[in-house]
Amino acid sequence: MASSGGTVHEQLQHNISQLQTIFTLAPDLVIRSMDTEQGASAVVAYFEGLVDMNSINNDVLRPFFHSIHNQEGVVPVTVGNIKNTTKWSEIEHGLLIGKSVVFMEGQAKAFLLDTSGWPQRAIEDPQIEASIKGAHQGFVETAQLNIALIRRYIPNRELKITELTVGARGKTSISIMYLQDVADPEILTELVERIGKVDVDAIINTGELAEFVEDRSFSPFPQLLMTERPDSAASHILQGRFVIVVDRSPSVLIAPVTFVAFFQSVDDYSMRWSIATFIRLLRMFAFMIALFLPSIYISFLTFNFEVIPIQLVLSIAESREKVPFHPFLEAVMMEITLEMMREAGIRLPAPIGQTVGLVGGIIIGQTAVQAGIVSNIMVIVVSVTAIASFIIPNYDMGAAIRFLRFPMMLLAFMFGIVGLVSGAMMLVSHITALTSLGAPYGSPLSPLKFSDLKDAFVRLPLWKMSSRPTNAMPKQSKRQGNNKPDGDAS
Template sequence: MEHGTPPINELVSGKLAQDMGLLKTILDRSSDIVFREFQLGDAQTAVIIFLDGMVNTIIVDSDIMQPLLKYGETMLQKSRLSLTGLETLLQNQVITAAQVNSGERIQEVVDHVLCGDTVLLIDGVNKALFISAKGWGKRAVEEPATEAVIRGPREGFTENLLTNISLIRRRLRTPQLKIEGLQLGQLSKTDVAIAYLEGIADDAIIAEVRERVGRIDIDAILESGYVEELIEDNSYSIFPQVNYTERPDKIVANLLEGKVGILIDNTPFALIVPVTFFEMMQASEDYYQRYVISTLIRLLRYLFLIIALLLPSLYIALLTFHQEMLPTSLLLSAAASREAVPFPAIVEALLMEISFEALREAGVRLPRPVGQSVSIVGALVIGEASVSAGIVSAPMVIIVSITGIASFIIPSYSQAITIRLLRFPMMILAGTLGLYGVLLGVLFILIHMARLRSFGVPYLSPLAPMHASDLKDALVRVPWWGMVRRSTETSKNNPRRMKGSLRPRPPKRGG
């Protein structure tokens, strides 16, 4: 070990003084580590080791200490009990905690203590008992702050992995739901769970997720973003290839489509793989509203997606290179508003867009009550002052405002950021090449997206490659009775969602 730390791969010797000395050396300068020594009968010495603040002291007192002391008084003070099988006897008949395991290495003792378990060492016994008594402060289940809905469940994930798994189990009460656990991070030892539905999810995708997550070798995992960057297909692409959510109902819906969920301890955001472009434009509420409303809202999102990406670029290209394409009255109005502006349209647009993005970022970083006021007041004041000073034109303020509103309509925050960033190169292309530059930029984006994969699934599926049966839940949403089959790319094992036809039939009129 580095920095003079003693080796911790040794076996538990059974000599309590020696083992405690080694553990105290390893866990030196850790004031929250508690060593509680006590007598187990007449002459038997024992110690429990736990991390203060990470255990439930009520469980330690009632399920560990009291049974051990009571057992020692009744059995060991009469005659010294044989040490053979003592740890098995205590594990199976004395300690009343729900989970008790044993181990033989000092490394295991240290790991369990730091994970919040209580460790029991007994003099003369060369095994340690690991007793689950975890109990630290945690946030209650609340409504997700980033994915609010008008109609739908109000529960959101928390930073506790077991709580998050229970929220999924409540919605999928089937043995087909598999939760595979592992630890990532040499120092953080963060618990990670891979969730999928056996018999629905594609075995190849499950194996690929296992392989990519399992090969992560890093010092610490502090948030799901670490894992996201380490498992995505194309790390140089600006488009997100892993979806994330705070909503248990959303991850359950994706598991039912044959996808795989990755849950990480200490973060309320769960990852979903694979993902497509069209899924990033869908919201949980789309499936709780009636299909007509959901379809219209989806079409509105795609319209404003185009506006968020192309509106400033089209304005720049038309005013700079293609004035003949504008109606005369509109051209004269735009020319009059720009008469006092000293900058070309491209510089004017970049100034306003950068200022708007800075205000939006400032609003996010400031405390919530202050941030919203700063964003709104700042945009109004700066926009009005800029027009009055003749730095920018009034139409440009309108264009930037509409573009900003359009980017907020995109449900996925990571997808919205991607569109916001792509807007700047599109404006530069429009300012240098006009509409030809805009067309080249759109073609480049489409070609890149067509080549992109998320765990082997084409990013533009079901449009490219074409899966006609999956188009029922892409640009539009058909009624639930019409979505008989799951996604073609991710649920090849069990493609049918429902048996027979559930289409409502009107009652027959009596004569």
């Protein structure tokens, strides 16, 4: 586009034809000419649908017709955000993101009015990360609204936003939110640099950005926490982390995070601490179950049946007797069936969704056992595994665990318990070596940090957590004063 680089002309007609050359085959571009009593004329241009029609009619067109003075440098509108420019490139971008532009006769500049009002969803309950006691506002597809939702939690001038744009065509605006006096500037530099390097057409969803900026693409584990909860995002900002808001996407990224952060939920902090601790331990236990139970089944049944109590050996062998498949095949078959069911359940529209549950009950149930395809114990193993994998509060982490189950099963099939232990060791060493934006992923276990363990696998009383977690390397580590209630005698 040759015209993009040019500047605005004094003549109105020239500007109109320039507009028409830039946006060819764009029937939704509206160019409205206005002639006032004084004889001065002006033009308003905007994209229909991207602007708020109320704003155009009441705040732009009406004041124009009633009180135009054609004063140099003043545009008679009642819109909040006005910007004047002379560059065609800015006008083009402004129009495309829902601003309206005003040209006036005899003025070699244009006014960009923020009249944007594209189609958007109302703020609703978060869909994936439901919570019992947390707020019921989830992020929506508009970055400004999402930023506002977070600002509501932290009305502090230290909450800064670094704006970036990604995508040659999409021009997605990315806002990095952080507390300037807390967050580590080095991590910010690193983050800005990584996002700056991204050279793509467009970022459609947050997950795409995550894949471009994360530390290790080949790792099965998510290294940036994706959330659709403003309260969770705000709490991470307060801990000295960075929140990356991606325009047009209903979830934000949090970085740097640790492995254990994926097992925490906002509800943990509004429950009694002892109960929250129990639930967190339950999640860790569920993580182990989801990851290892099918492979334990395979290795015990094929290599080391000695470790099973004798009564159980008999009942397993009795129900296995009819099954013509090797335990590994049996387990893989059932696990894949389960994964298919889960995937089907997600994509199906709600009215048909019930059918999946009904049919699933037949496959993973007594009928399959009676048909002699699987054993009783296998059905229990699969069901327990499924339940355990649904307990993990973060969807990405849950998916990672569900995926890792299969290589574990293969190891168990080939090498028994030795394979299982080696697999577990590989995972541990991988998590230890992993970083999230350069910060250790395995924190607070590796590197070991006792003060951070207060809010990792357990959740101690909030008044005990007087310092921020060290993994994000905050500049200000003191988080709160002495809040210990006087109630207890000790």
